[in-house]
Amino acid sequence: MRLLFYLAALGILISQAPARGSPEKDRQIFLDTYSKNLPGVPLSRYVHGSMMLSDDALSQYDSIMDFPPFQDAVDSGEKIWNTPFKNGQNFSNCFENKGVEIAGKFPYYDSDLEQVVTFEMALNFCLQNNNEAPVDFVDPETMGALSAYARSLSDGMLMQIEISTPDALAKYNDGKSLYFRRIGQYNLACASCHLTHGGHYFRDELLSPAIGQAVHFPVFRGGERLYTLQMRYQRCMEAVGAVPYSSGSEELNNLEFFHSYLNNGLPLESSVYRR
Amino acid sequence: MDKTVRFRVRVKDNIANVKAMIFHPMETGYRRDKNSKSIIPQHFVHTAIVTLNGKTIMEVHWSRSVSKNPYLNIQVPGVSAGDELSISWLDNMGQSGSGVSTIS
Amino acid sequence: MVSEAHQRRIFLKSALAVISSLIVPSVGYSRWDKNAYNKTEIVASVQSVGVTNLADLREGGGKITLLTPKIAENGAIVPITVNSKIPNTERIFIFAEKNPQPLVSDYVFTPHVEPFVASRIKMSETAFVHAIVLAEGVFYRTAREVKVTIGGCGEDS
Numbered sequence: 450m451r452l453l454f455y456l457a458a459l460g461i462l463i464s465q466a467p468a469r470g471s472p473e474k475d476r477q478i479f480l481d482t483y484s485k486n487l488p489g490v491p492l493s494r495y496v497h498g499s500m501m502l503s504d505d506a507l508s509q510y511d512s513i514m515d516f517p518p519f520q521d522a523v524d525s526g527e528k529i530w531n532t533p534f535k536n537g538q539n540f541s542n543c544f545e546n547k548g549v550e551i552a553g554k555f556p557y558y559d560s561d562l563e564q565v566v567t568f569e570m571a572l573n574f575c576l577q578n579n580n581e582a583p584v585d586f587v588d589p590e591t592m593g594a595l596s597a598y599a600r601s602l603s604d605g606m607l608m609q610i611e612i613s614t615p616d617a618l619a620k621y622n623d624g625k626s627l628y629f630r631r632i633g634q635y636n637l638a639c640a641s642c643h644l645t646h647g648g649h650y651f652r653d654e655l656l657s658p659a660i661g662q663a664v665h666f667p668v669f670r671g672g673e674r675l676y677t678l679q680m681r682y683q684r685c686m687e688a689v690g691a692v693p694y695s696s697g698s699e700e701l702n703n704l705e706f707f708h709s710y711l712n713n714g715l716p717l718e719s720s721v722y723r724r
Numbered sequence: 725m726d727k728t729v730r731f732r733v734r735v736k737d738n739i740a741n742v743k744a745m746i747f748h749p750m751e752t753g754y755r756r757d758k759n760s761k762s763i764i765p766q767h768f769v770h771t772a773i774v775t776l777n778g779k780t781i782m783e784v785h786w787s788r789s790v791s792k793n794p795y796l797n798i799q800v801p802g803v804s805a806g807d808e809l810s811i812s813w814l815d816n817m818g819q820s821g822s823g824v825s826t827i828s
Numbered sequence: 829m830v831s832e833a834h835q836r837r838i839f840l841k842s843a844l845a846v847i848s849s850l851i852v853p854s855v856g857y858s859r860w861d862k863n864a865y866n867k868t869e870i871v872a873s874v875q876s877v878g879v880t881n882l883a884d885l886r887e888g889g890g891k892i893t894l895l896t897p898k899i900a901e902n903g904a905i906v907p908i909t910v911n912s913k914i915p916n917t918e919r920i921f922i923f924a925e926k927n928p929q930p931l932v933s934d935y936v937f938t939p940h941v942e943p944f945v946a947s948r949i950k951m952s953e954t955a956f957v958h959a960i961v962l963a964e965g966v967f968y969r970t971a972r973e974v975k976v977t978i979g980g981c982g983e984d985s
Contacts, residue, residue, distance in 0.1 A: 505898045512907040516732060518793035518948070521747045654981055671902045673792060688981060724901040739942075752950075754928075770860040776940060783936040785860045789927050789950045791905045797946035 483658045486648035495661025513722045519669040526598030534579040543575035552603035556706045558617035565620050565702040586696035589675040597667050600719035610710040624707030634690025663712040668723040729811045729823025740800040752788040772813040803827045873930040879967050888970035894959045896972045903976040909946040910959045917943035919962040926955035951976050
């Protein structure tokens with residue numbers, strides 16, 4: 450009787466949980482899946498997501514990025530970044546190296562706060578620590594613009610997420626389990642499209658691999674609508690008929706932690722065009 | 725609204741490859757405001773004049789079918805350092821703006 | 829010392845005054861033509877810019893280079909380029925055949941600027957983009973089809 454119970458429990462464990470391994474092993478599994486789905490496509494192309502197999506799409510991307518129509522939004526972010534707080538301090542004082550070449554280390558696990566801290570959260574902490582009001586994570590004119598500019602100070606930096614403690618690993622695994630969890634009316638997990646079918650076509654859309662996604666944010670869709678990475682997660686959740694978690698929620702922070710780790714080694718680029 | 729014109733000019737063999745952008749909504753008049761549901765009125769640049777050292781070299785006519793924050797790329801031959809290139813624009817609501825770029 | 833703002837005002841006034849004194853091409857259109865831009869159908873639209881007889885519209889052949897995407901990533905921002913090698917090109921007209929008003933833009937060239945223009949246009953649906961060149965009283969045309977899809981996963985309208 451007891452044996453049956455243990456076998457059943459074991460069966461449930463095996464069927465529910467993705468294979469237990471280290472983050473590096475996970476990343477390798479993702480890489481292997483994509484090299485099967487996209488034979489011969491170099492990793493460097495993955496950062497262009499759903500455009501990566503189409504020269505026609507990339508040529509439009511290059512043309513638009515040569516002189517982006519959303520330059521005014523990024524410039525307004527620059528103005529926010531450069532405007533001193535009432536106490537005379539400014540954003541660059543909150544970050545190491547004055548905010549230059551740092552975004553690739555976000556998100557990170559903060560052992561004092563016992564939570565994952567994203568770059569956008571750090572921007573809000575900076576405001577709060579300087580007696581300024583934090584801004585709305587989903588407002589394109591405040592956090593969007595600020596993030597678009599502030600992240601650009603790290604353009605070219607390689608994503609380099611560190612997971613060096615058991616507590617950090619627990620958050621990573623929490624994000625990973627959301628990634629593999631079927632949700633919404635369509636009962637799809639992120640992995641259903643972006644791992645299993647990452648690099649495959651769904652009607653006329655190429656499903657972008659998870660690797661390559663997290664380094665190119667925020668995006669300006671149609672050249673005008675700003676989305677941070679977590680706003681994009683929210684849109685995806687809605688697309689599968691699920692009620693989205695909030696930007697800045699623990700669920701999405703842990704997901705971003707997991708997702709960003711997968712993108713380790715790829716160069717960041719902020720404020721890019723997407724369709 | 726930004727009334728200036730943003731320029732990026734590269735000169736090669738005395739030909740200036742001029743890229744310019746006007747930050748303008750180019751509103752078609754077909755969109756509705758998300759909250760009030762009322763139509764957002766047409767608001768677009770219809771004419772832009774390009775001058776070189778004060779002399780008109782090109783006239784641009786646009787419509788609502790030109791993308792938001794309209795972009796213009798033209799080629800101006802026979803330029804020299806110090807030449808002044810300008811773009812002045814006028815929209816259907818009578819608003820206008822301009823910008824100047826000095827050839828380096 | 830004249831302030832920058834003042835300089836700009838002087839400049840703008842003179843530039844706008846120039847609109848009325850611009851060289852008039854042979855057909856006589858040198859202002860933004862409200863009548864042409866309000867036409868809602870391609871044939872009427874083309875006729876309204878001076879092509880009274882469509883049979884007179886010559887094929888541009890290799891002399892007009894029109895570059896467009898094959899499939900537009902987003903119909904709101906379609907990059908296009910037109911370059912005319914026809915001597916004495918005075919105007920280039922751009923049409924997106926299925927737009928509510930097909931005439932998209934037109935450009936008036938003096939000899940001081942190359943008959944070349946790149947811009948970004950809106951297309952409401954899959955259609956031919958036509959570039960019509962006016963040179964020495966003759967109209968030439970070239971066209972390319974651009975596919976426009978609705979899509980982009982997770983995009984709100």
